[in-house]
Amino acid sequence: xxxxxxxxxxxxxxxxxxxRVRTKPLVxxxxxxxxxxxxxxxxxxxxxxxxxxxARTSALHAFEIEAFRKRGEDWVRFVIHPAQRDDSLAVKCxxxxxxxxxxxxxxxxxxxxxxxxxxxxxxxxSWPIELTxxxxxxxxxxxxxxxxxxxxxxxxxxxxxxxxxKVLDTPAAIADTPENDAPQRxxxxxxxxxxxxxxxxxxx
Numbered sequence: 409x410x411x412x413x414x415x416x417x418x419x420x421x422x423x424x425x426x427x428r429v430r431t432k433p434l435v436x437x438x439x440x441x442x443x444x445x446x447x448x449x450x451x452x453x454x455x456x457x458x459x460x461x462x463a464r465t466s467a468l469h470a471f472e473i474e475a476f477r478k479r480g481e482d483w484v485r486f487v488i489h490p491a492q493r494d495d496s497l498a499v500k501c502x503x504x505x506x507x508x509x510x511x512x513x514x515x516x517x518x519x520x521x522x523x524x525x526x527x528x529x530x531x532x533x534s535w536p537i538e539l540t541x542x543x544x545x546x547x548x549x550x551x552x553x554x555x556x557x558x559x560x561x562x563x564x565x566x567x568x569x570x571x572x573x574k575v576l577d578t579p580a581a582i583a584d585t586p587e588n589d590a591p592q593r594x595x596x597x598x599x600x601x602x603x604x605x606x607x608x609x610x611x612x
Contacts, residue, residue, distance in 0.1 A: 434560050437531060440569035445553065446529030450501045454575045455490040457551035459564050465511055466528075466537055466554045469544035473522060475505060484522050486541055492550055511540055528557060531572035535561060 444454045447468075470486040477483070482505040491497050507523040521540040528537045537557035544550060558564075565571070 436561060436563045437533065438563045438565055438571060439530060440571045441564055441566050442549070442569050443530060443553075444570060444573045444575050445551065446534075447526055448529055448534065449526045450488070450503065451499055452488070452490045454573070455488075455551050456492045456549060457553050458549040459553045459558065459562065461555045461558070461564060463552055463554040464556055465509075465540055466557045467511075467521075467540045467542050467544060467552045469547070469550040470501075470541040471543060471545075473541055475522065478502075481505075484524065484541070488550070490550060506538070509540065511542075528553070530562065533561070 439459060442458050445457045446453050447455060468488060470488050473484060473486040475482060475484050483502055484505045485502045488499050488501060489495050490499060503524040503526060505522055506525050509521055509523050510518055511521050512518045519542060521542050523538055523540050525536055526539055527534050
């Protein structure tokens with residue numbers, strides 16, 4: 409008598425090994441205590457900034473600051489002077505408003521500031537940061553980069569300056585928006601670094 413063939417047991421399919429997506433680890437760049445940085449979203453290719461680990465918040469010198477509504481969202485328009493100690497170049501900017509925040513500066517003065525998100529460029533790298541808008545006309549730098557913006561990105565060598573980029577310190581080299589009709593002047597090299605104690609700035 410012929411025997412019936414035994415049914416084969418189903419073979420369990422092996423689960424495919426999940427592919428791990430390898431992300432490139434962040435490598436912190438060593439920079440000086442002051443650097444040329446860019447704000448491409450605002451049309452500014454270079455602005456001289458102080459990198460300050462004692463400041464938590466980043467700040468940009470701005471004036472004629474005005475909040476408005478655009479496509480149902482809160483925006484802010486403002487004007488900046490990207491060239492240090494030179495008011496001949498004015499850049500009109502607009503950015504989406506993300507917050508209003510109380511900030512205390514090194515003098516103990518509390519100020520309610522508008523906060524925007526914009527790209528910061530240091531050397532060949534760029535990443536988004538939060539930036540407060542305030543009048544820094546009496547400060548030594550038009551921009552202050554705080555530790556939130558530098559976290560895991562930058563390491564400061566307090567004895568060095570301008571390690572990331574060196575540019576000509578002229579309005580033509582600083583702004584790249586076509587609407588700015590600043591007079592063209594002969595290019596001059598960036599001034600030699602002064603001793604650190606000669607620069608006064610706020611620590612927020």
